Amino acid sequence: MKTVDEKTVTMNRRKFLEITGVSTIVGLLGGWGLVELLAPGELEATYLPKKEALVAKRWAMLIDMKKITEQSAKKCITVCHRIHNVPDVGDPKREIKWIWLEHFANAFPGDEHEHMPERIEEERFFVMCNHCDNPPCVRVCPTKATWQRGDGIIMMDQHRCIGCRYCMAACPFGARGFNWGDYRFLIKDRNPEYPTREKGVVEKCNFCAERLAKGRIPACVEESEGAMVFGDLMDSQSELRKIMREQYTIRRKPYLGTNPQVYYMV
Template sequence: MKHETESTNQERRTFLGAAVGLSAATVAPGMILHTAAASAAPRTDPVTDVHRWGLLVDTSKCADGCTACVDACDRENGLNLQSPPPGDETLKWQNQRATWIRKVKLQDNLSGQIVNLPLMCQHCEHPPCVDVCPTGASFKRADGIVMVDRHTCIGCRYCMMACPYKARSFIHEQVEQKLTRAPRGKGCVESCNLCAHRLDAGDLSTACAEACSSEGHQALVFGDLKDPSGPLRQALAKQPTRQIRQDLGLNTGVRYAGI
């Protein structure tokens, strides 16, 4: 599908339309008209708890120096359209730039083994970010995906402080370009949503897992934690896995092998 971008100076509360299946046409300077695309209508049936979507990260297959998952996530959600404000120092921009997946390098103190670990929102069954949100903007869908409602997010950043994985980003600057399927706005918090827009359109994949597979690494497996015959459960059954900060009892939807 062709990725369309839009330029706007409107604040986040003037977002129009749904994030999936929209096209945009400029009708006058400063005005954006959104219409539903006939070929990609948004889902009308409610999300249920029949599925619980999750991800397996096999660190033994994660290649050192590879950024395929990060790059794919950026393209899928329009994060590659970000640009530093004029005059911003490089370090400041690197610290403030929105990132939904980051690569972390870990070393075992005893063996000296080094592993590469993609880290994103862990989609907890008991998400701390949801517990502390004063407006309900941070919420968990019935299928286990943790998301942010940009219309009700007030930018307090309590969720960022509560997240033990540092998996959320805050948008500090006005967003000049964004994808119609992934609206973004200054003053909002955002994070990985397991490509919910794909799932809602019937595509059972995530951009990161798809890109990793295309590179031949197969380090990321996406699927349904409730489906014993599905690819995720089959992969989980083949090797020992663990949750990051399992001691917190959050029952994360993202599991790791090789650490």
């Protein structure tokens, strides 16, 4: 009799665990599903830009290299890195940079040739995240920690990033940097208006999304004294489009099909 009792008890216990387990899952999924069914999308946070925000259908940037000098470029870089709390790591192998300078042959590999004007050969070009319209980094991210906004800006959620660095392998422009260690203590004068990053996450240029939200153009554009133009690619009346109509512009590695949105006039 005793053995039978024990068996019944274990069966009951097992059954009990099964039922609680299954009902928990059903409850969780069902609850979520019900909300999704009755009010689709309501569980996700909704976002509306403030009145003063700058808005566009598709943000893009134009850089007129003829108007940029090494000094003015340095100013743009310094301002960007200061306001975004980009640390000065010092070690080029593990540094973080949002905007920097590269020679033509490095920024546009394959497009250079031996008989180019010396000016272009020696000039250093601004490079940064291209905020591609068809971004491979967004395609590969396994957590949607990097995503594309409606206005085209490629954003990073440093609270969701798991640090797998798949986006860094996918980016054909080397635009992304990783916090290989705790870089916070390297930030000299910290801007309290912008968050710092922990070790173990990826970061890059965000087209100054935080400034656009407050009605200000990107800091590098502001600092460039007219050498950089930021505007709406979908607005045929924008200054950006006006210049594009008249001047020939090039982009980095357009043949890869990522549709980069930083245009250069050389």
